[in-house]
Amino acid sequence: MTRKLNWLAILGILILPSISLWAQSNINGGSGSGGAPSGSAGGDLGGSYPNPTVSSISGVTAHKISLPLLCAAASGSGTAYTCTTSPTFTPADGDMILFQADVANTGAATLNVNSSSAANMQKQGGGTALVLNDMLAGQDSLFEFDGTNWQMQGQTGNPPAWSSLTAGANAATGAFSTAGSWTYSIAGAASTPAMSITGAAFSGNGTTSTPQLYFNAAVSQPSTWATSGTYMGFNAASGCGNFVDFHVNGGASSVKISCSGSITTSGISSSTYLTQSNCSSSASPAVCGSAAAGSVAVPTGTNATLQVNTTAVTANSQIFVQSDDTLGTKLGITCNTTLASLIVEPVISARTGGTSFTITISGTTTSNPVCLSYFIVN
Numbered sequence: 001m002t003r004k005l006n007w008l009a010i011l012g013i014l015i016l017p018s019i020s021l022w023a024q025s026n027i028n029g030g031s032g033s034g035g036a037p038s039g040s041a042g043g044d045l046g047g048s049y050p051n052p053t054v055s056s057i058s059g060v061t062a063h064k065i066s067l068p069l070l071c072a073a074a075s076g077s078g079t080a081y082t083c084t085t086s087p088t089f090t091p092a093d094g095d096m097i098l099f100q101a102d103v104a105n106t107g108a109a110t111l112n113v114n115s116s117s118a119a120n121m122q123k124q125g126g127g128t129a130l131v132l133n134d135m136l137a138g139q140d141s142l143f144e145f146d147g148t149n150w151q152m153q154g155q156t157g158n159p160p161a162w163s164s165l166t167a168g169a170n171a172a173t174g175a176f177s178t179a180g181s182w183t184y185s186i187a188g189a190a191s192t193p194a195m196s197i198t199g200a201a202f203s204g205n206g207t208t209s210t211p212q213l214y215f216n217a218a219v220s221q222p223s224t225w226a227t228s229g230t231y232m233g234f235n236a237a238s239g240c241g242n243f244v245d246f247h248v249n250g251g252a253s254s255v256k257i258s259c260s261g262s263i264t265t266s267g268i269s270s271s272t273y274l275t276q277s278n279c280s281s282s283a284s285p286a287v288c289g290s291a292a293a294g295s296v297a298v299p300t301g302t303n304a305t306l307q308v309n310t311t312a313v314t315a316n317s318q319i320f321v322q323s324d325d326t327l328g329t330k331l332g333i334t335c336n337t338t339l340a341s342l343i344v345e346p347v348i349s350a351r352t353g354g355t356s357f358t359i360t361i362s363g364t365t366t367s368n369p370v371c372l373s374y375f376i377v378n
Contacts, residue, residue: 068142071097071113078106080118088114093147098140104157105135111143111150119150126151133157201229282331282369285309285356292376295327297335297369298346298361305349305360308374315353318377321346327371335371346372 041052071083085097091113099111108129110118121130126149135141136157143150188194201212207223211233218235225233234243236259245256255265279294281287285307286296292312298304313319323346328335350358361370 068096068098070100072100073102076103078103079109080112081105081109081121082112082115084114090114090116091119091145093145095145096153097143099143099150100140101135101137104133104137105130107132109135113145113150119145119148121152122149123152123156130156201231203227203229279310280330281308282333288312292378293374295324295330295371295373296359297331297333297371298359298365299369300336300365300367302364303360303362304365304370305358307356307358309356310376311354312376312378313351313353313355313357314378315351316378317351317353317357319348319351319357320375320377321348321359322373324371324373327373331371333371334368336365336368338365346370 037049040048045052047053069085069087069089071085073081073083075082081099081101083097083099089095097113105121108131109121111121112118121135121143122128123130123134126146130152134152134156139157140154142153144153145151184195186194197213199212202209204210204225204227206225206227207221209225209227209229210221211225211230213232215232215234215236217237217240222235236243240259243257243259246254248254253264255263257263275291275293277289277291277293279286279288279291279296281294282297284297284299286294286309288294288296288308288310290311292310294308294310296306296308298306325335325337344361344363346359346361348357349360359372359374
């Protein structure tokens with residue numbers, strides 16, 4: 001019995017091995033004879049065989065790739081970031097990248113991807129510029145290009161701002177930061193303040209011990225805060241008007257403290273009145289440093305005088321003096337008790353601004369100095 005030969009099968013057996021060998025030796029410029037390709041890669045591949053790399057993908061942009069390309073910044077700028085991707089592309093509407101900041105942003109910032117052009121970095125749906133520390137060093141954030149701006153898709157480095165508050169339902173621990181104006185309108189209740197800041201003020205070295213509640217409008221920061229802590233502090237910009245200004249029902253200012261340190265009020269009521277320093281000196285001349293008030297002793301003699309050295313006095317100071325026979329203990333001496341019987345008053349007979357003033361007593365005192373108190377108003 002004769003069999004018919006399948007000439008197509010025979011032809012395939014003879015030709016297919018040759019095609020396979022030819023394909024293996026000509027992939028992207030490689031060469032070989034039945035083994036793995038070798039030599040320099042070409043086309044969309046870079047490097048050389050047997051381990052080439054993908055250098056580009058023809059006709060593919062970032063928004064056509066299932067995973068966003070990593071774009072790590074190396075610009076060292078907190079306002080003008082630059083980064084490159086691999087493979088590279090020119091940003092178009094809808095492209096997305098996984099951006100990694102090298103440094104924290106210091107304010108509004110731009111991003112230049114693959115040396116295309118700098119575009120603004122926006123948040124909150126592309127309508128708001130970044131503010132300080134919205135991008136932290138090393139932070140990975142997803143950005144989408146809308147054709148004009150790079151829109152931040154993830155959360156910012158700053159804590160989120162409260163957009164609305166509900167009475168009794170809001171509590172926060174740690175630092176709180178928000179940009180723009182903020183209105184808080186909630187009435188207090190019995191034993192419940194509308195707003196409460198709890199916790200002890202920080203104790204530090206004068207620079208680190210910033211106030212618990214801090215109004216800060218200046219660039220230069222103080223280094224003289226109280227080391228044991230401050231609960232409320234102000235650091236105003238140069239040329240400001242007032243630190244605080246109190247009014248009642250839209251009326252005139254009742255109390256205000258200016259940025260130069262002066263206090264303006266319609267009246268002062270206090271159980272005690274204190275000066276920053278108070279002098280006690282029985283020496284002649286009296287040594288009173290910068291004290292605007294104090295106790296001194298005029299030596300005995302006829303028309304006796306006493307020079308009081310204090311830098312508190314100015315050319316226009318009002319200087320008040322009052323004899324006081326009870327100052328012996330304070331001054332460590334025995335005070336003269338006959339001044340009242342002489343019917344004379346001590347007078348200010350001379351002054352040198354920033355240095356001293358002189359007290360003169362007409363008449364004669366023969367035993368024990370005359371004890372006086374003085375008070376300077378500038």
